[in-house]
Amino acid sequence: MELLKEAIRKRGSVLSSGVLKVDQFLNHQVDTNLMSAIGEEFARLFVDEHVTKVVTIESSGIAPSFMCAHSLQVPLIFARKKKSVTMDKENVYSSRVYSFTKKEYSEVTVSKDWLCPGDRVLIIDDFLANGQAATGLTQIVEEAGATVAGIGIVIEKSFQDGRALLEGKGYRIESLARISSLEGNKVQFVEESAHFAYNKS
Amino acid sequence: MELLKEAIRKRGSVLSSGVLKVDQFLNHQVDTNLMSAIGEEFARLFVDEHVTKVVTIESSGIAPSFMCAHSLQVPLIFARKKKSVTMDKENVYSSRVYSFTKKEYSEVTVSKDWLCPGDRVLIIDDFLANGQAATGLTQIVEEAGATVAGIGIVIEKSFQDGRALLEGKGYRIESLARISSLEGNKVQFVEESAHFAYNKS
Numbered sequence: 001m002e003l004l005k006e007a008i009r010k011r012g013s014v015l016s017s018g019v020l021k022v023d024q025f026l027n028h029q030v031d032t033n034l035m036s037a038i039g040e041e042f043a044r045l046f047v048d049e050h051v052t053k054v055v056t057i058e059s060s061g062i063a064p065s066f067m068c069a070h071s072l073q074v075p076l077i078f079a080r081k082k083k084s085v086t087m088d089k090e091n092v093y094s095s096r097v098y099s100f101t102k103k104e105y106s107e108v109t110v111s112k113d114w115l116c117p118g119d120r121v122l123i124i125d126d127f128l129a130n131g132q133a134a135t136g137l138t139q140i141v142e143e144a145g146a147t148v149a150g151i152g153i154v155i156e157k158s159f160q161d162g163r164a165l166l167e168g169k170g171y172r173i174e175s176l177a178r179i180s181s182l183e184g185n186k187v188q189f190v191e192e193s194a195h196f197a198y199n200k201s
Numbered sequence: 202m203e204l205l206k207e208a209i210r211k212r213g214s215v216l217s218s219g220v221l222k223v224d225q226f227l228n229h230q231v232d233t234n235l236m237s238a239i240g241e242e243f244a245r246l247f248v249d250e251h252v253t254k255v256v257t258i259e260s261s262g263i264a265p266s267f268m269c270a271h272s273l274q275v276p277l278i279f280a281r282k283k284k285s286v287t288m289d290k291e292n293v294y295s296s297r298v299y300s301f302t303k304k305e306y307s308e309v310t311v312s313k314d315w316l317c318p319g320d321r322v323l324i325i326d327d328f329l330a331n332g333q334a335a336t337g338l339t340q341i342v343e344e345a346g347a348t349v350a351g352i353g354i355v356i357e358k359s360f361q362d363g364r365a366l367l368e369g370k371g372y373r374i375e376s377l378a379r380i381s382s383l384e385g386n387k388v389q390f391v392e393e394s395a396h397f398a399y400n401k402s
Contacts, residue, residue: 029278029315030263032271059259059279062231066267070233077230078260114230 001041001176005189007034008155008177014185018129018157019101026154027060027126038176039067042124042152045174046072049149051122053077053115055141057108057133064154065124072122077114079137081106093143095136100129108136110144117145128153128175131162138171155179158190202242202377206390208235209356209378215386219330219358220302227355228261228327239377240268243325243353246375247273250350252323254278254316256342258309258334265355266325273323278315280338282307294344296337301330309337311345318346329354329376332363339372356380359391 011024025031042065054069056062057079069076092109099106115121121141125134134151141148148171156163156175159182166173178190212225226232243266255270257263258280270277293310300307316322322342326335335352342349349372357364357376360383367374379391 023312024314028281028312029276030267030270032267032277033274035267036271059263059281062260062263063267063277066231066233066236066264069231070237073234075230076233076264080229080260111224111229113225 001038003034003037004154004177007031008179008187012187014182014187017182018160020155020157020179020182020187022155026064030063032063035063036067038064038154039069040071041176042068042122042174043071046122046150046152049122049172050120051149052119053146054122054124055079055110055115055137056124057081057137060126061124064126065152068122068124068152075114077110079108079110079140081108093140095139095143097136098132100132108133108140110140112144115141115144115146119144119146120149121146122149122152124152124154126154128156128162128166128173129160131160131165134162134166135169138166138169150174152176157182202239204235204238205355205378208232209380209388213388215383215388218383219361221356221358221380221383221388223356227265231264233264236264237268239265239355240270241272242377243269243323243375244272247323247351247353250323250373251321252350253320254347255323255325256280256311256316256338257325258282258338261327262325265327266353269323269325269353276315278311280309280311280341282309294341296340296344298333298337300333309334309341311341313345316342316345316347320345320347321350322347323350323353325353325355327355329357329363329367329374330361332361332366335363335367336370339367339370351375353377358383 012022054076056065091112094109097108123137150172153175156178158178180190181188213223255277257266292313295310298309324338339349351373354376357379359379381391382389
């Protein structure tokens, strides 16, 4: 998605060879025009998958998935990283998710009230790195007896293992920007490096 | 806002005389049609306040404020309850907020990059009870040298002290649903009880 890649190039910053900061438009300050375009692009990509629910994870997943659920006219559910006080402990699907960035486990939960067998769930997340969060969400969907209709990712770090892990389980993944490298403080996209390799040959 | 009051009546549940559960449409599963209407209503109410930024607090504030920021065509910033790994500790405005529901303090932070003197900030939150979260956000806005243009609340528990606290500081508050009581497992709205009192007199 060219609009997103342009935002990453111009408004993102590379903190290290593994960390891209996009808090100018995605996960702290939110550019609602860009997030709306992203949401509508996910809706377009998965329109034939008969999605009945969109599931994301708090907090950064909410803005990019809002317009997707709105466009598909299905409910959005955001999984909680910490149980809410109004959430009955017995009444949740949960999954333990390891964050390599934060070096800690968190418990991701969805109330049993809002997922049911027969649901076709589109999972949306802001980043795909090692695939731990997305895997946790797929486990929750399957524990509910529902089906993963697909996985939509805003920014994929293609130099990490997440895509291979999820594709290995047979899921359809659509990433709107795929980053092949952050080396040398420079964002390189998968398509660009492929094009570059082609030009060199 | 009648649409919201109807949702609270039909789809909310009263857990105790102090706790209303609205996770069917607001803070776990999200009804994007209702949230869009709420966001647009906030935009309409504050359109003359020359808002330059909308600030909310993760996670439940994001969905109801998204369309407000989008409609006003200004950035949305969601304050973090826990510092992000990509956030420089020296570079944040922060405020310590006590939650009466969770009985714990949390540190609410906004990066200094996204608020500046001259900004006119509309604060949006899902609930107003004791006003602690909203007060924390007003402190952050003022620490940045910016101006609080107003406070928009989705659901106000008018039987708690939040409104008095914030009005005492001179802020304009607009709540889309004002609840006067949750006693006896029943939601009573401020207008209804006023109307009821009028009928009785």
